[in-house]
Each structure stands twice: as C-alpha cells, then as structure tokens.
Amino acid sequence: MKKVTIYDVSREAGVSLATVSRVINGSNVVKEATRQRVLEVIKRLDFKPNEVARGLAKSKTTMIAVVFPQALFAHVKEMIGGIGDASRTLKYNVTIHTTDDIGEDDMIDELVEKLIKSRVDGVILFNNDNLATEIEKISSYDMPIVVIGDRISAENQGSIYVDARKITYELATSYLDKGVSDIAFFTARQNLVKKEELVEGFKQAYEEHGLTFDNVTNVSTHYEESYPYFVDYFKTHRPQVVIAGYDKEAVAAINAARENGIRVPEDMEVIGMMNTTYSVMCNPTLTTVNVPVYNMGALALRLLTKILNDEPIESHEVVVKHLLIKRESTK
C-alpha cells in the first residue's frame, strides 16, 4: 500500500498542488465545483495529508506536550482525560513526558531538549519542585507554557489552579468560629494544590482569630508508611480535627483513629482533599474537598490553544472552584 500524496491527488483531479492544498485547508477561495472534484479524489484515493510535512512547511506541529512528575497523584489519569478530550475537539495532538521526582538538572535539560527538538507548539506543565527551572529553560526558547497547579502569567504563559489558601482559610475559619481550634494539618507531597498556600490559609484564619497556627506535619505518600505513622501519632495526640492535603492520608488517619479507639467524627473529625474514590470507600465515608481535576486539564489545553492562536484571553490565570463535600467523617 503505497502512501498517497498530494501529488497523486492533484494529478488525478487535474488541478495543481496549490488547489489541493487549499481544499484540505478549508480555504474558501476555491470554486465549489473544483472543490467537489478534489474532495472526491481525496476520498477515492484515501488521501491522508502528512502532518509531518505540513508541520515542516508551516512551522507548526499542532502538537502539545504535557509534562508531569512520574510519581504524582493518581489524578493524572483524569487530568489527561480532560486534556485529551479538549485536544480532540480542538484538533491538537498531545505528547506526554514524564519526569522523575529526582529532578536532576540534566533531566530537565533532557526534557527541554526533547520538547524543542520535537517542535511542539506549546507545553502544559504540572506544578512540581522544579517548576521554576523548567519554566525558565523552556520559555527561553519562546515556547508558550500553561501551568496546572501554580500561578504564573505572562505574555506567552498562563495557569490553571485552585485557590489553595481559600480552601484551608474557609475550613479553619468555620471551625474557629465554632470555637474549635485544635486542628492538625497533614500533607504529603502533592503538587496539584500548593502545600505552602494551604498552610498560609490556616495561618491567616488563625491570625484573624488572634491565634497562631503551626500544626503542620509532613507524611509519606505511601499508605503503608503514613498509616503506621498515624497509629503512633494518635497515641500521644488527639486533635479535634484532622485535615489532610490528600484523601489517602485522610483515610490513613481514619483507619489509624479506629485502631486507637478514637471515634470519627464524634471524637475527631477528618477532612480530606481531592474527592477521590478513596473517600467513599472508607468507613466512615470521608468529607473532602473536591477539586475539578478533569476540568483543569481541559481548561489548560484550551487556554494554551488560545495563546497559540492569539485568541482574546480574559485572564492568563484561571482559578477553578473547589467544593466541600460533606460525608460522614465530620459532624
């Protein structure tokens, strides 16, 4: 099965290359009759324009790169779903590039090398420990960037994120208003919602109540490690409320509480984050903060294409809304 090219079509249809090109690119200056004739030949020959050649000629690949840290949260799947769906309707292709957490410097260089060589039109970056370096290196090549999970904005850049500060500010405030102030915050590495800002949200709420907050503990992302940690922790600590940066840790807390004879929510309330499947599978079911992961992916792709096509952009920073989902682990 020989590859059929634009030449074959042009010959077969008795028109020039240019005309065929115009037809497949939807130019409207072609006479309807000719267009039909060309279209017929295209279909008959099953001609599929070579995107690579087109990419060379136009210096545009309609290819977008998505970069995410390998060991990141399970939500990449949904996020990719959002990105994928959006890319499909917007006629873009998506390449993925995973980075190790190690984030060696030459790892980043290697990544940038790949991105530039493959001439992708733009990049979607997930917030991670090396974000600043990545942005700097990539943008030095004039490559448009959209970041998911952190706030950036510039001529050729944009970002999609949830207001992390607000999440914890709201949660803390509502408890403080009720006179509940013994809140413990647990967080594992989790980059979709910025940890530093979550902490700031707590601090702000406490401050406004004339208190200070510094009950922050880092835990492992591995349940096998966080669970025993909590079991131990609850032997000597009994916070009124446990808030976790990710559902998995919240479930660990719930299970560890049970192990220690602590009743949830009667003795201790637990709140997770991300509204993952975990939250309905545990017992009691978990109150958690929903973050619209799928949408964030779709929005990122959309924003990037706007930048690429010089479409009008309301804002280079898009804040998506979170939502507290009440279940059984809180009163």
Add this chain to the structure above:
Amino acid sequence: MKKVTIYDVSREAGVSLATVSRVINGSNVVKEATRQRVLEVIKRLDFKPNEVARGLAKSKTTMIAVVFPQALFAHVKEMIGGIGDASRTLKYNVTIHTTDDIGEDDMIDELVEKLIKSRVDGVILFNNDNLATEIEKISSYDMPIVVIGDRISAENQGSIYVDARKITYELATSYLDKGVSDIAFFTARQNLVKKEELVEGFKQAYEEHGLTFDNVTNVSTHYEESYPYFVDYFKTHRPQVVIAGYDKEAVAAINAARENGIRVPEDMEVIGMMNTTYSVMCNPTLTTVNVPVYNMGALALRLLTKILNDEPIESHEVVVKHLLIKRESTK
C-alpha cells in the same frame, strides 16, 4: 531568537550539510577533528535538530501512539509511567489518544485518521470492546501494533498480557482442593485482564473437579453502585469465597459484608485483583492478585520498538506473571 538550522552550523563550521548531518546522527565515518569542530559549533549556537524535518526526510517520526479508553482503570497512570520511562531510554516520543467508551464507529475512524495523518511509527493499544475493529483499521495502513491486555500476534504485531485463565484456575483449584466450592465471581468492566478468560479459568478448574461453574455477576465500576449492590446481595447470598475482577469491587464486597455482619475472612473470604492501593487501605486488608502494570507498559513499548527496528524477537506474545498477595481477607 531565530531558529538555528543545520545550514547555520555547516556555514559556521566550514563543512557541508552532509557532514553536520553525519555528526548529529552519530555516523562514525567523520574524522574526529571535524566532528569536534562541528560539535563545538552546535553547542555554541545551541542548535537543536528539527525532528519534524528529520521525520519528513526519513519517513520516520520516532513517535509512538498510545490509545486507551478514557474511563479505564486507574492503572493507566502506572502503565504510562512504564511506557514513558521506556520511551525515554529508547529515544521515542509518545502521543496519547483517549477513546470514549461509547466507541462509536466514526470515533474509531477519527482515531485512525489522526494516527495515520500524524505518521506515528507504531501504536500501543489497550484491550477494549472495540479492539478488533481498531486493529483491523489501523493495520490496514501497515501500521505496527502492540496490544496490552489481549493476545494477538502477527508479522507487525505483538502483545503483552497476563494469563487470566491461569489466575482464576489457580485460585479456584486451591479452594476446590480444600473442598471449598461456593465461590462467587464479580466483575466490572476491566480490560487489562480479560474477563472471559477469567471465567474460563474457573470453569476449567471446576470441570476438573467434576463440577460446573457459573456463578458470575457483573457489577458496576462505580463504588457508589457496587457497594449497595453487595449490601443487598449478601442479604440473600453467603458465598464462601468472593473473587473480584478488580480490587475496588472486592473492597465493596468487604464493606458490604461488614454491613451485613459477615466476618471476613472467618465467614467469607475475599480476593481482589490488581493489587491497587485500595487493597491496603481497607479493613481487613485485601488479598489480591498483583499484575505488573508498570512493566507491561515498558514491555509494550520495548516490543514495539523491536518490531519497528527489525530487531530479533523471541516471541510476539509476551505473558507477564501475576502473583497472589496474601493479606487479611483470606484465611
């Protein structure tokens, strides 16, 4: 920042295009001195060879497409990890394409269209309800394919899968040998391990014991639906053993059992599949069958590149090994 091309390098280094091309392609016929000179210029000018142009010239994109059904299991993440890591060391790029479960016919056509137009070198397909159609259409363009989760093999095709039949055959046999024969099998849509073969494994084991097996129930992939289903189910059924096609359903069974006052594993044993995080987060922890998802991804990519580069291939069908992980939900 103007793009620097091979012309710039050749001029600056005082050599011909061909020589520069040889250098960047690692041809060893170039004199060391010239090579060094060229290399120096490349570095100085920060020249990054345009893969698109190279792709056009060589009719090879070093681009591999990965296609997976959108709503599939959460393991795509790990699988993509394996694919990503392998692609990095093998110098390939990976594009992803999600398909809806709906699997409309023109959806598939659209997919094929994209794959062909973008001139990817090969495709990695996940087993799904439309696999046969996909394979047929894609391979009609002479495009190499590797399938994950089903068995296929041909000149330009290969597959990576786990022996599903064996999994259930082994499990069932071990119970039947102990005189335990009241086993219920629950499965949701789950394509990494073929459901039909899982059932066959049961049947074979039962048959060899002079019995027949047909205790198969389909359940929803959504915990919110499967859980209440099980709660209800256990009101009238008390199998000795519950085996689920995916951990999530096993957890639903465990939780529903507790709800019904059934003790696990004393009154009923439960076994899941995939060894997901769910399995350690539930209570009791779940005995489950581990499937090497990450490896399957890496192997798929590797096999595909072997096909692409005409490397010797031991077998076009690679069976990966599963492993029963015993935890608390079984005796």
Add this chain to the structure above:
DNA sequence: CTGAAAGCGCTAACAG
C-alpha cells in the same frame, strides 16, 4: 479562482 515555484530543515545516495 488557479497555477508555478520557492521554500520548510534534514537525510541519503552518489561522487570524489
């Protein structure tokens, strides 16, 4: 409305 021709940036014989 359509065609001719010059690229896009790189590879691959073929000479030398």
Add this chain to the structure above:
DNA sequence: CTGTTAGCGCTTTCAG
C-alpha cells in the same frame, strides 16, 4: 572522509 544534489510532502507568495 567529505561535499553535491535530489528529494521527503506540503504551504505560500506571487502572478495570471
């Protein structure tokens, strides 16, 4: 060991 010269398949002025 190195240079010359056609392409790879499509887009895009520029004429007509």
